[in-house]
Amino acid sequence: MAVATKTLLEVAGLHVHLGESHILQGLDFAVPEGGVTALLGRNGAGKTTTIKAILGLAGRSGSIRFDGQDLVTMKTHAIVQLGIGYVPEDREVFAGLTVAENLKLAERDAEPRYELVYQVFPELKQRAAQRAGSLSGGQQQMLALGRALLNRNRLVLVDEPTKGLSPLMVASATEALARVAEASTVLLVEQNLQVARHLAQGVVVLDQGRVVHAGEVAGLLADDALARRYLAVGVEGGH
Amino acid sequence: MTRTRATALAVFVVLAVIPFLEVPLPGLFDRPLNRPGTLQLLALCLTFAGVALSYNLLFGYTGLLSFGHALYFATGVYVADIAISRWHWSLGAAIALTAAAGVVLPLVLGAVSLRVGGIAFAMVTLAFAQAGSILVYKNPGGLTGGEEGLGLSAAGLPDFLVGVANTPYLYWIALAYLAVTFAAGWWAIGSRPGRVWQAIRENERRVEVMGFWPYAFKVLVFTFSGFLATAGGFVYLLLVGGASPEVTTANLSLALLLMVVLGGAGTLWGPALGGAVYEYLDYRLVKLSSSSAIGGLPGPLRAPLSEPLFVLGVLFILLVLFFPGGIAGVAGRLRRRRLGRAALPPTTVDAGDPVQA
């Protein structure tokens, strides 16, 4: 059915402990090159921790191979320099810096794509001199996505980009994600099933620190029982 | 718990009979245990064990890093000395005044400095202590004796507290101080406020959410430990027979911190042991540094080793980097190994950046 594509990111036996708790208990999944893979699951299933573990922001053991290279022993900044972008869950823009400074800090490529960023989010250009801390939540999300658009990333890790956004902003963020996905592979954590189904082809479902389902989005959506069990929503309810 | 209590009791009994033991411990002490010189050193060790224990209530149990604990110790030394030697008050009246100062001063200064937390709190307590130190050095109205210090006038003291022959009494006073401090500390950390202190150390926000007002509990522990330190200062005054301005300096506050870390913060007996060991080492290192063994070394080696603070400083760095639990931590690890239990499963997570789940 699906053409066998090259695997860009391969996670095997990934464990994360935080204090006493064993958050990730041996994850195995793969992200094919190109397109969007959605990482789904209930709250507390370990989605955000998975993203942070890939980036080296959480202590981890196991194997994480990016284009054949093992990330587990690498430091965060070196991992990112391989061409991995990150849009964190709570935006994490630098409140004391201006919008322009936030973008400048994120520059990694020799020719950062400011035209693209400003084309998708014209507001960022207008507010270049404004402190990021005084932006609305939606504007901060634009900035966080803008940081990821700025560089030619091979893989972009996006953590709940539509959380807490107005419906209008959700549409805008979805469009931006589509633009990101044109050039990069995207691993997307998303609670909003509509957005996930619109953008993603592949899907990985986590429950209590384990992978309970991996396959194509269409398959998951066809299986109402599965969706109900692991996502706390029925597919119909997601409409 | 009962076994711990029995152990503590046994230790205190052994310590109490030391003045009757004519036992030579060559290498450790120059003279037998019951000689005044040895008893005086041991009494100083006991006193600083108590003061370190008081500081540990603040630092180890509540997580408040104060750099001004010497101020409250110095309050005990100077207020009592001035009352007895300058104003010729009776011992009872001097004790009452010192006790009052030992409550009011930490209460007021704690209330102010606890308006800030963390690093700022450390800086502010240091600043207050420094003001006290400057005041003592400047000798206002000829009260403190400035750099010379202020000898304790024997006239106002009962006979049994005066003279070399009475060192055993002073030793027992120091032991009583340590015992009372130990018991008070034990009682306090098991009490309701004591449990709130430990909760503040773990997570202050959560204490707030539980409906407590952390500030009040922090002022309470600050005052309580300040008062115990003042009492220690008073015992020190009796032991040494005078006040010298060095007890007001930041160096003493840092030494208290060293004692607690050496012993292991957050346990009751660890810092007490740390205080005693530190005081003993401090005394012996000064002797060692002027000894022939060091004097015979070549220059580049001799210069650092003849400075006790250099040795202590290096020791301290190594301790923090390699034995974070201090003596208590090492003892705990040994005990677990002896019990044959694997010392906690090896963590696959090294302490990297803090991450929310």
Add this chain to the structure above:
Amino acid sequence: MRVLNFAHGTFLTVGAYASWSIATALPGLSETARFAVAVGGCLLVGAVVAAAVEIGLIRPLYNRHVEQVLVTVGFALALTALVQGSYGADPKPYPSPARTQGVVSLAGATIPSSRLLAIAVAVAVFLAIAAFLRFTRWGLIVRAGVENRPMVSALGIDVQRAFTLVFAIGGLAAALGGALGAVYFGNVAPDRGTQTLIYAFIVVVIGGLGSFTGSALAALAVGLLQQFANYYSSVYLHFSAAGDLAVVLLLATVLLIRPQGLLGKGT
């Protein structure tokens, strides 16, 4: 950076003694050249020692603030004792250039030139650090890193290297302060670093942690208050500690009214 560095005062001492050693070891050069070489050398030593402290002591204890304080305390104790052991506990006369020992007439007042030198250098250092933070990429990294260090590394930036650089700059500035202090006092002394550090802490808390301009303003206010109080109290009250006590009183007042400091942001 949220590192309470008790070794910072030691950098000052190290700088002062480094410049003293260099200056006294170069009898051949002219006075001014000797001073210039001594200051240049002490900057280098200060920066190197500070960077070494950051890499060797502070970095292994990343995010463990209390332990960081403890190791820097240990380092400060050890190094001060080392300086004392090698150079002696007593102050040593500092070979300042004659030009800095004169006086200058300015608007009717006679001012010792060592004071003017100190003021000029302090202003220059302030402007240089402010410009560094404001306009360079390193400064940008530092400002962002203070706010959210993991996120800076998640943008592909080696934040550790930037923080080592900040430490080196701090060490360099402290060493410069040490050399200037030596000119100002006419000697070098082993415990001056620690003494100065306590004032630095007071100034930083009054100004507001993390506010660079706040620190500079507070330094000015604290210095003026201390000098005026000292002057008037010694003239009228024959008591010379008033300046230091007034400073601590100011600290207490600021904390009561505005715990976050003059220009500090709310917690």
